[in-house]
Amino acid sequence: MNERDFADLAVGHALNALSEADERAYQEALAGNPQWDHHVRGAVDTVAALSASIEPVEPPSAVRASLLARISELPQESAEPRDARTSAEEEDFAAAGIAPAAIVREPVALRSSARTGWGTKRWFALAASFAAVLVLGFGAVTVSQFFAPPAAVVALQQIEDAPDAQSASATMADGTVATAHWSPSTGQSVLVADGMPELADGTTYELWFVRGETPIAAGIFQPDADGKATAVLQGEMQVGDVIAVTIEPAGGSPDGTPSTDPVVAVATA
Structure with a gap:
């Protein structure tokens, strides 16, 4: 994992939005590269600053009604009928006893050599979630403002990362x-x-x-x-x-x- 990928994961960690695999990769990368912890501090400070600077706003009552209306329009899945079994088949099962269930374990990758899944699709979904929150209660802030740190913070980061800082x-x-x-x-x-x-x-x-x-x-x-x-x-x-x-x-x-x-x-x- 390179430093840029770690910086992405640090933001997801600060937002408590990482999957188990991404969180594991994040923790392993941080343990192996403690000099990257400034990305962690920066992400945490940004999230905390936003949380502290914005007053929550009660969403309009029309929003709830609109959401419920949209939900009611979604197709509803009906329960599939239980397969009919003959009495003879049931007797055969009873006679055979309970068969042991096969346990299937999916392999878990303990280390990721490339990006760990916190890619474009995940960011798009996260941005969409924030867009919904902003529409409901944080009208004074835009998604671009959240994901784009101030120029002074970017400049300070570039200075600190420079070999002659x-x-x-x-x-x-x-x-x-x-x-x-x-x-x-x-x-x-x-x-x-x-x-x-x-x-x-x-x-x-x-x-x-x-x-x-x-x-x-x-x-x-x-x-x-x-x-x-x-x-x-x-x-x-x-x-x-x-x-x-x-x-x-x-x-x-x-x-x-x-x-x-x-x-x-x-x-x-």
């Missing part, structure tokens, strides 16, 4: 730790923080590459309700840059330069 951290005045992740080979950099203070209305956090004495705008971001943020820096970082964050008016600094002192600055050299 690096990181550095700095602590904000309130104790919040911000960590910059970057990789020269991918040309990407991401800032991750947990517990950033909530901003006043009309303001936003802005990222900067500070190159020598020159600040270079690298995008804006807003933490979630818990103060967590994973933000991609726009542009390519250079060796020795400092990654800084300032508080700016909504939309970012109007003149392209910081209007406040940095709330955090992460040295990358």
Whole structure:
């Protein structure tokens, strides 16, 4: 099993949607490749985030009526009549006694050399199931949003998987730790923080590459309700840059330069 197949199984495991064979293959692959556990954490975090961020909605009463109507239209199978036996045949069976039943055991594959069945058809069925759930109660979320992780999460994963991945951290005045992740080979950099203070209305956090004495705008971001943020820096970082964050008016600094002192600055050299 390759890492991409394992990543697919990790999503199915997080959704509790694997068959027994797939679950067994997943556990064996994880035991043999513990370095793949970041796929497990990512899948679990994504499912948990979706579950926590969406309020359930009571489905309309018409949905139940429509489903029952559709069920009533399905052809119903009638019970097949029991084969008639003559009294003589029954007597013969009684005389012969009870014949031992042959036990048939299907072989179980303990290890899969290719994909373990979590393929296109399974994904299509799972997506269809989610589509039904979304129609009934989660109208604000689309299937594509569920299966497509945010760009910042994808970038962070690519950085962490790169052989030249690096990181550095700095602590904000309130104790919040911000960590910059970057990789020269991918040309990407991401800032991750947990517990950033909530901003006043009309303001936003802005990222900067500070190159020598020159600040270079690298995008804006807003933490979630818990103060967590994973933000991609726009542009390519250079060796020795400092990654800084300032508080700016909504939309970012109007003149392209910081209007406040940095709330955090992460040295990358």
